[in-house]
Amino acid sequence: MLRLQNVSLVRDSKFILKNINLTFNEKEVHVIMGPNGAGKSSLAYVIMGLEGYKPTEGRIFLDDRDITEFKVDERAKLGIHLMWQEPVRFRGLTVRQYLTLGGKMKVSQSELEEVLHLVGLSPSLYLNRMVDDLLSGGERKRVELASILLLRPKFAIMDEPDSGIDVLSLGMIKAVAQRIIQQGGSLVMITHREEMVSIANVAHVLCDGRIIESGSPEKVMRYYKIFCDVCDHTNVPAKE
């Protein structure tokens, strides 16, 4: 179980996140929606513990263990992993090297092939391809989804896995999410797509750094359509 208790983040004297209280139970899928600049990615980075995203206030607990001071790799070792909205490219590393972390992670050939099939990539075509600029944005995202799956996360943070991926592939992302749950993990997915909300147990709306609505996906979607779709409130994006 992952818990955020009164988490706030201030950067450049501006509140990016304010008093976030969230509890992610085992085998739960949470979806976070919200306009651009609401703080969704910042929330993902705070949970992952990236540099510059240490909460200004509040604590983060994993299974009642306070991990607020833990660095990104320490959190990863506990099973928290982030799928980036725009995964970075690596010149000179093949998909195989990337997925196995340069051979540090022991993964069988059949397991590699199985996850690549699941994310819609042919192993024979992709395992020896470079994770560089020659991969399209959609291909790079699929590689990232495969990577997250192989890590068998206890808690996965998926930052807009559906952006830059065609509508027909949304089912694949849902399959990945379901696999993470089957493996005993839980996840939070940041999304703008209404279609993705259906996979959630719990949904939230984040606006201006605050959780303004939480509950069942149906309830939150209703709220979002009534209040957020027509809202002219403008969030000021945080500086990266």
Place this chain on the structure above:
Amino acid sequence: MRVDVDRRTEFEALVKAYEKAGGDVSKFLDRRIASIIISGDKVVGVNNVPGVELVPHTIEHGVHAKMIIKKGTKLSFPIHVCTGYLQRDGYQKVIFDIVVEEDAEAHFVAHCVFPWTEQFTHDALMNVVIKKNAKMSYSDEHYHSEAGTVNLITVSRVVVEEDGLYVNRFALTKTRVGKMRLDFSVALKDHAVADILARVRASGNDEVDIHEKVDLVGVESRAMLSTIVVALDKAKARVVNEAYGRGEHSKGHVKCEEISKGSDVLVSTVPILKVFNDKAELTHEASIGRVNAKQLETLMSKGLSEDEATELIIKGLLG
């Protein structure tokens, strides 16, 4: 390969060092493959094949080899060149005069192996002429001792004639460098192309000085000069990339990437671009500094420590 009987012990020692460094010794024993092995100031073995003339002779402290690829020759196998030095101290001078005649194609795979050297200087001069419509690639991999005291001087003077192609890949990434000066100078005639990439990993108190220069003399000549240096610990690296656009519609791009890790590392890059023809086009890109933070965090978010992540990123960069 014909191995000098008196040099058999030296050949075997060099072969062992060569294999340890990752070389494939079977290439030297295959009579279909042109090859030459130099140890210190001796030619340990040489093998010629039709269309290739490798003519070495000893000079003071080293070997001078003339290598001619005859007109129209297209080799099925690369030419293998092994230059070694098996003593601890000394000086080795190597001069290669390479001519790739018209319409010929030659690929060289070269290894320089200095496994036990301490106070040692390797001084190499390569004069290359690539004739009209000929192609040549030269892959040069170095393995130095871990003492970090090798002094490496490599100078290449290359002329690529009309429609010719020259590709060079230099790598010193698996062992300490010591002190090195890499000096490339390439002149390109009409429609000639050059593609040069140097990759170096410097650590300890290694010193790296790379100077690459291309003169785009000919019409529609094209060149790409790339350098990747990873400097760790207290290493110093200085890279100068020069490009001169003289020919109409000539195009050149110079690229330098230097990654530093360590509080005492000193790295610098200087691009020099000069256009003498208003239809020539030169561009450059350079990045210098620590490992890309997002790459680092991506790998750390998968459970690698900062050092492990850095090592993997560097491994990818250096190939």
